[in-house]
Amino acid sequence: IASSALAKPQMCGLLDKRLLFHIVGAIIVSLGVAAFYKFAEAEPRKKAYADFYRNYDSIKDFEEMRKAGIFQRAK
Numbered sequence: 001i002a003s004s005a006l007a008k009p010q011m012c013g014l015l016d017k018r019l020l021f022h023i024v025g026a027i028i029v030s031l032g033v034a035a036f037y038k039f040a041e042a043e044p045r046k047k048a049y050a051d052f053y054r055n056y057d058s059i060k061d062f063e064e065m066r067k068a069g070i071f072q073r074a075k
Helices: 014-054 058-068
Strands: none
Touching: none
């Protein structure tokens, strides 16, 4: 009597079902992490570099380092 009330365990296709669930979950998590990295780290870094090099004068920087005595061979 008690055995007829219990549901039978699913055995056929269980591995496929679990693998599909975990693969889809892993893809969603990895896309989320990639999007977070792009917008939280890569874009601000790219903007900071662009802002720095927008007004950067390499000749002026070289002259300041030369006057400070950093270079031994430059005249």
